Amino acid sequence: MPFGNTHNVLKLKYASSEEYPDLSQHNNHMAKILTPAIYERLRSKQTPSGFTLDDVIQTGIDNPGHPFIMTVGCVAGDEETYEVFKELLDPIIEDRHGGYKPTDKRKTDLNPDNLKGGDDLDPNYVISSRVRTGRSIRGFCLPPHYSRGERRGVEKMSVEALDSLSGDLKGKYYALKNMTDAEQQQLIDDHFLFDKPVSPLLLASGMARDWPDGRGIWHNDTKTFLVWVNEEDHLRVISMQKGGNMKEVFNRFCTGLTKIETLFKDKGTSFMWNEHLGYVLTCPSNLGTGLRAGVHVKIPNMSKHAKFEEVLKRLRLQKRGTGGVDTAAVGGTFDISNADRLGFSEVKLVQMVVDGVKLLVEMEKKLEKGQSIDDLMPAQK
Amino acid sequence: MPFYSAAIMTKNCHNDYKMKFSDVEEFPDLSLHNNHMAKVLTKDMYKKLRSKSTPSGFTLDDCTQTGVDNPGHPFIMTVGCVAGDEECYEVFKDMFDPIISDRHGGYKPTDKHKTDLNFENLKGGDDLDPAYVLSSRVRTGRSIKGYTLPPHNSRGERRMVEKLSIEALATLDGEFKGKYYPLNGMTDAEQDQLIADHFLFDKPVSPLLLSAGMARDWPDARGIWHNDAKSFLVWVNEEDHLRVISMEKGGNMKEVFRRFCVGLQKIEAVFKKHNHGFMWNEHLGYVLTCPSNLGTGLRGGVHVKLPKLSTHAKFEEILTRLRLQKRGTGGVDTASVGGIFDISNADRLGSSEVQQVQMVVDGVKLMVEMEKKLEKGEAIDGMIPAQK
Numbered sequence: 001m002p003f004g005n006t007h008n009v010l011k012l013k014y015a016s017s018e019e020y021p022d023l024s025q026h027n028n029h030m031a032k033i034l035t036p037a038i039y040e041r042l043r044s045k046q047t048p049s050g051f052t053l054d055d056v057i058q059t060g061i062d063n064p065g066h067p068f069i070m071t072v073g074c075v076a077g078d079e080e081t082y083e084v085f086k087e088l089l090d091p092i093i094e095d096r097h098g099g100y101k102p103t104d105k106r107k108t109d110l111n112p113d114n115l116k117g118g119d120d121l122d123p124n125y126v127i128s129s130r131v132r133t134g135r136s137i138r139g140f141c142l143p144p145h146y147s148r149g150e151r152r153g154v155e156k157m158s159v160e161a162l163d164s165l166s167g168d169l170k171g172k173y174y175a176l177k178n179m180t181d182a183e184q185q186q187l188i189d190d191h192f193l194f195d196k197p198v199s200p201l202l203l204a205s206g207m208a209r210d211w212p213d214g215r216g217i218w219h220n221d222t223k224t225f226l227v228w229v230n231e232e233d234h235l236r237v238i239s240m241q242k243g244g245n246m247k248e249v250f251n252r253f254c255t256g257l258t259k260i261e262t263l264f265k266d267k268g269t270s271f272m273w274n275e276h277l278g279y280v281l282t283c284p285s286n287l288g289t290g291l292r293a294g295v296h297v298k299i300p301n302m303s304k305h306a307k308f309e310e311v312l313k314r315l316r317l318q319k320r321g322t323g324g325v326d327t328a329a330v331g332g333t334f335d336i337s338n339a340d341r342l343g344f345s346e347v348k349l350v351q352m353v354v355d356g357v358k359l360l361v362e363m364e365k366k367l368e369k370g371q372s373i374d375d376l377m378p379a380q381k
Numbered sequence: 382m383p384f385y386s387a388a389i390m391t392k393n394c395h396n397d398y399k400m401k402f403s404d405v406e407e408f409p410d411l412s413l414h415n416n417h418m419a420k421v422l423t424k425d426m427y428k429k430l431r432s433k434s435t436p437s438g439f440t441l442d443d444c445t446q447t448g449v450d451n452p453g454h455p456f457i458m459t460v461g462c463v464a465g466d467e468e469c470y471e472v473f474k475d476m477f478d479p480i481i482s483d484r485h486g487g488y489k490p491t492d493k494h495k496t497d498l499n500f501e502n503l504k505g506g507d508d509l510d511p512a513y514v515l516s517s518r519v520r521t522g523r524s525i526k527g528y529t530l531p532p533h534n535s536r537g538e539r540r541m542v543e544k545l546s547i548e549a550l551a552t553l554d555g556e557f558k559g560k561y562y563p564l565n566g567m568t569d570a571e572q573d574q575l576i577a578d579h580f581l582f583d584k585p586v587s588p589l590l591l592s593a594g595m596a597r598d599w600p601d602a603r604g605i606w607h608n609d610a611k612s613f614l615v616w617v618n619e620e621d622h623l624r625v626i627s628m629e630k631g632g633n634m635k636e637v638f639r640r641f642c643v644g645l646q647k648i649e650a651v652f653k654k655h656n657h658g659f660m661w662n663e664h665l666g667y668v669l670t671c672p673s674n675l676g677t678g679l680r681g682g683v684h685v686k687l688p689k690l691s692t693h694a695k696f697e698e699i700l701t702r703l704r705l706q707k708r709g710t711g712g713v714d715t716a717s718v719g720g721i722f723d724i725s726n727a728d729r730l731g732s733s734e735v736q737q738v739q740m741v742v743d744g745v746k747l748m749v750e751m752e753k754k755l756e757k758g759e760a761i762d763g764m765i766p767a768q769k
Binding site for chain 2: 011021062203210
């Protein structure tokens with residue numbers, strides 16, 4: 001990687017203090033945790049594929065952060081990053097994921113039958129439902145670090161696996177680099193197409209290299225199950241549909257994901273996973289389930305209520321605009337999703353969304369009638 | 382190499398890791414590309430060079446990443462590769478030599494480049510008509526030997542380049558006495574002043590530079606130095622280790638060039654005294670990050686009012702023959718405003734500093750004469766120059 005300072009040996013002739021980054025203007029998890037002592041201990045190390053401490057933290061140095069949004073400020077270049085640099089990453093994980101300790105173990109639960117309810121969210125308010133996660137293929141480096149050969153290897157393996165899906169999951173792959181104009185327009189209209197990253201957070205960590213080589217979008221014929229290949233992670237898997245039937249969305253999500261994982265296992269590989277971190281992804285914020293389940297919901301009254309933020313916090317939910325992270329809400333329609341990723345199972349997280357959104361809609365209806373919602377205030381989950 | 386032992390020389394762990402994929406699997410897709418690197422890089426060349434790295438660990442993929450990420454423009458031919466250190470031009474010469482030849486008018490691997498910073502060798506240049514020539518400027522770049530270049534350097538290295546530069550510049554006196562403003566730690570007032578003077582450089586936004594890793598750790602160890610008279614300016618750690626600029630209003634290019642040469646040589650003397658001369662060799666001249674700036678690294682130019690000539694059918698032809706290029710007054714890739722153009726030398730390698738500035742002086746003088754003729758409604762056919 002040209003800008004990851006992988007020429008580690010050369011740098012060691014400078015003292016640790018000469019190489020230590022200036023983090024005085026910074027407000028991200030990495031800047032909070034990194035100390036000169038940690039830097040000194042870790043800077044001579046590298047993972048077997050050659051990822052170094054400076055590679056991990058470059059994005060956090062180049063992007064000081066925002067006074068209100070706490071970015072992570074570091075990425076993993078391969079599975080081993082989380083082990084070799086655990087002295088830095090464990091405290092960051094703990095800080096980001098609500099006190100998750102280095103000894104904690106996490107539970108994967110992708111059994112959709114364990115979800116209670118979720119099929120009756122009022123479609124007058126809940127416009128659409130969606131569940132997404134990421135997956136990394138063991139044996140390959142991650143997007144900040146991998147070479148073209150590796151990225152193409154990930155694409156090839158993914159396309160082979162996806163091509164063998166059948167039934168309502170049967171679909172087609174559209175490689176970004178040889179899409180026809182018509183295909184591209186259709187994917188844009190469906191809101192499926194992802195673009196070359198423009199966020200400096202991603203660019204600084206090398207994730208846009210060689211664009212659009214090795215990148216593509218796969219979706220099933222009914223356009224309810226979508227896989228992004230080699231965007232921010234090896235795979236992003238998305239299940240979605242209009243309306244409020246989160247149960248069905250989650251059902252399809254679990255079924256599809258499990259089928260894909262089986263296909264990879266049949267080929268002698270698997271997803272990066274361990275019992276401490278769960279699914280291993282590029283950004284530490286996505287560890288665990290990597291799952292974001294959410295709805296677009298009309299809550300114009302609720303969202304202006306003085307206790308809106310408090311309610312979200314207690315329900316362990318977060319709000320975003322309908323354009324995704326860092327966008328504004330339009331017309332009182334919000335994207336409401338789970339705030340957690342690590343420390344809860346998939347079922348648990350989707351349950352929190354289902355129960356929380358149901359409550360928010362009830363509150364909205366009360367406020368419409370001019371009634372108070374004080375007695376509906378939930379306890380902290 | 383004073384800093385690296387042979388044992389360290391070839392060990393680049395990540396590059397070794399990539400070698401387990403075949404060269405076919407790793408070769409970039411350049412089918413939509415139009416830059417010098419894409420024209421030159423073949424699968425065989427890639428195969429031969431991909432296992433190599435310079436002593437500091439820069440690899441072929443490091444050199445070419447920016448050209449892979451930026452396919453280019455149908456009309457502007459970008460270079461598509463950078464050097465990470467002085468040794469790149471040697472270790473990867475199989476690729477760089479043809480690119481250099483293509484970019485620098487057929488310059489051969491055996492050619493020698495002449496450096497001439499003796500301003501007295503410039504003829505004329507003090508009488509460009511200030512009614513037309515609004516400002517004159519000469520810039521070049523310099524790299525400090527022993528340090529890797531902006532696509533590759535670590536924070537420790539970059540800070541050393543800054544430290545050495547500040548020390549050298551602090552010894553300047555007389556017309557060159559000045560002050561350093563680090564980007565990190567500028568007051569608002571200083572920043573506003575530098576913007577008003579058009580001296581301040583910003584964090585790069587061009588994808589060409591970002592893809593090559595030149596914005597890393599911004600604004601750490603970057604800064605601007607200028608003399609009290611604001612006619613001599615040095616940028617530290619922007620696109621190159623040093624960018625040296627001499628400028629003033631009006632058309633006295635002779636004075637601008639004098640100050641340029643004198644200042645540059647004073648700075649070089651200080652660096653040499655501390656055993657850190659500039660990267661230079663008799664084949665490539667001054668070694669800089671982008672192959673397009675090899676040789677003199679010099680761009681000498683003026684802002685000149687040519688509303689009539691610039692709309693003349695033969696304008697481009699004239700520029701080509703005079704070995705000049707035009708840009709908008711905002712710099713490369715900007716549009717001209719009000720018929721005012723930035724006119725400068727097109728060449729960098731294969732001719733000396735004096736020769737290149739001479740071409741600007743003579744060429745601009747001719748173009749102003751042509752503009753005056755066109756103003757009077759007269760033809761300029763008899764004035765069209767021969768190809769230089």
